[in-house]
Amino acid sequence: MSDVQEAITRVHHEEWARVVASLTRRFGDLDIAEEAAAEAFATAVERWPADGVPPNPGAWLTTAANRKAIDRIRRESKRDDKQKEAQMSYDEPPEPLGVIDDERLRLIFTCCHPALAMETRVALTLRMVGGLTVPEIARGFLVQETAMGQRITRAKAKIKAAKIPYRVPSAEDLPGRVSGVLSVLFLVFNEGYLATGPDTDPIRHELTAEAIRLTRLIRALLPEDGEVAGLLALMLLTEARRTARVSASGELISLRDQDRGAWDRALVAEGHRLVRERLATRLPPGRYQILAAINAVHTSARDAADTDWSQVVALYDQLVRVDRSPIVALNRAIAVAEVDGPEVALATIDRLGDKLSGYHAYHAARADLLRRVGRSQESRTAYDAAIELAENTAEVAYLSRRRDQLAG
Amino acid sequence: MQYLISVIDNRTGSSTPEEDAAIDAFNEQLVAGGHWVFAGGLSAPSDATVIDARGDGEPIFTDGPYLESKEHVAGFWVFEAPDLDVALKLAAAASKACNRRLEVRPFL
Known part of the structure; x- marks a missing residue:
């Protein structure tokens, strides 16, 4: 892979959700956001090898995607006058990236809305937040690409027609909405941790990192929620072993044979802290907390024989x-x-x-x-x-x- | 934004006085909250007539509902709500009040 291709892949993983989230807020339409983001990345693939990677790729992509979206709305508003011309200014400066971070949380709550079927939530989150392609998601679910494409298309149509809101739920609704989000994030994490596909890196760190980052955000919102803490601990204790898990020749190394010195001690310590924090509450643990505790036992052993x-x-x-x-x-x-x-x-x-x-x-x-x-x-x-x-x-x-x- | 809330039942005229009272109280809340558009109970599906005037001749009338099924729409509300979250919350209260399953469907 050339440097530019590598840069494009990296930027795609880092910026996709931000671009989709900021366009969704601006245009109020997931379909427009997704299509425009995809077109902007396609343009980058065409142009960057010749023009070079721009100094701020995220801003470049957001601007390009905004233009694509406005072009599409202009085309459609010739038939349908619902969109206001006032919304469509090329000159509006792109959002500073820090502000858009929370947009991704909105995006994820919309994608994980309880009025959508669970399999749809996962598919939509992987597409919109994770930036996976429809074929990648279809492979993950062992379904036909056309069926997966239709599932995502139907979901976007329902979100629009039924007006599923683009926002973080109110404090009162939040706990109930979180558990669905956690299942989705866990699936995203697992896709990163054990990536599928013959030409895919065995570990897609950007997905595990994204799942962890979003789980941290939800934990900041819901510090008392045991399962949020449990899932975060589980992810951290798993992520801590990431580099020890694949050999230089690209082969999986079982837990028993891993070089425990290569584990990320900071992540292990943070995971253990979370597990201890939950144990101290003496509240009955849910599945993520128990899974985290199992991983805490493994990561406490100095070597496999001590487990x-x-x-x-x-x-x-x-x-x-x-x-x-x-x-x-x-x-x-x-x-x-x-x-x-x-x-x-x-x-x-x-x-x-x-x-x-x-x-x-x-x-x-x-x-x-x-x-x-x-x-x-x-x-x-x-x-x-x-x-x-x-x-x-x-x-x-x-x-x-x-x-x-x-x-x- | 308006939503059609269909009341799913397998019998007609089956509401109890307690359910009727709960529905009245819920409707008052709907009005007070500015969500009320319309609502009504429906008579039995067997009272329905299907009309087909698509052809060239006289309209064809068929006695009975367009779809025979175990469950049918026994009544409905039309809510005014800013988004699906609000509509779902109202619908949950409506389901409790009328003690039936509901289907929420947005108008175009």
């Missing part, structure tokens, strides 16, 4: 009570293997096959347990299934090596 696995299993027992998803049951079984041995875990995991046979992590966990009990042939088959389903390049590399190291 307090019975504590991890106890926390998973707690988690199973609030979240009955088979994925939680799978992760609990992986922890059980460390306490009661791989045979016990394998028996549990085999019972989850019906629900999880399309999930790569199920096959990867099974492959590892089969390897440990010496069932190499079955392990190889399970690794094959996991590799087939895995979409993260580093994970595919890791799983392939493990498979090729099998005896026999």
Whole structure:
């Protein structure tokens, strides 16, 4: 990748949500904002290689996108006179970027509105806030691109027709609106943490960073909300291990084999502080707080052998009570293997096959347990299934090596 | 901005005196808040007539509702509200008052 292409990719990740948010506020229309932002980035792709990257790429893009939006409104207002000419001045200076930061919060509350289906909220947030393309989102959800495109188009049409407001909810409505936002942010974080796609970096730091940044913002608004704190802690404790998680050759490194000295100590400390803060309230924890506590146990161990696995299993027992998803049951079984041995875990995991046979992590966990009990042939088959389903390049590399190291 | 709020029911004329009183109280709040446009209860779907005058001949009248279903619209409100959040909040209060599920749909 050339320097300019790299700069464009970086600017896209950094500026996309700001551009969409500022245009949405200015023009009151998500569709116009999205289209104009996309056109502005396309223009940058055309022009920057020849003209060079402008000194303030964000301002350049906002200005370019504003022009595209005004052009579209002018074209449409020949047919439809609803838009006022007064709104459309090329000369209006772009918003200072600091002010627009909060615009992104508005954008996310609009994208996560409860009148939209959950899958729609996630798709819309990834498109509008995360800047993922429709094909990328479609791949993430294992649906056809056309279906995903329609889902996003319908959502934008509903937001406009039903007048879903573009604002941060009032204090009284805020707690109820936050939990939907948290699920969406967690999904965005996971897309960054375990990015999908053959040509995608295994970790998209800009997505994890964006999810963390927005979660911090929500925490500043709702400091008493345990699940906000829990999700932030969970993200920080996961993000802390980011650089230790992929080898120089682009292969995933399992938690057991990671160089713990490479973990980000500041993030670990901040995550631990949040977990302790929640424990001190003695209030019953929700799923994010429990997941954060599990990660706190892992990040407290000086090396893998020091991990307090019975504590991890106890926390998973707690988690199973609030979240009955088979994925939680799978992760609990992986922890059980460390306490009661791989045979016990394998028996549990085999019972989850019906629900999880399309999930790569199920096959990867099974492959590892089969390897440990010496069932190499079955392990190889399970690794094959996991590799087939895995979409993260580093994970595919890791799983392939493990498979090729099998005896026999 | 106006919203049509349809009351979903599987029976007609099924409201209790308590529900009627709660609806009256809610309607007074709607008026006081400047959200009232119109509201009304509807008679049974079997009282409906479907008319089709699209063809060249005489209009065709069909006895009964255009769609046979277990549930039907038993009444409606039209709210005036600045945005969907306000409309949804009013609709939640309306749902409580009439003790029925509601559908909120914006006018064009």
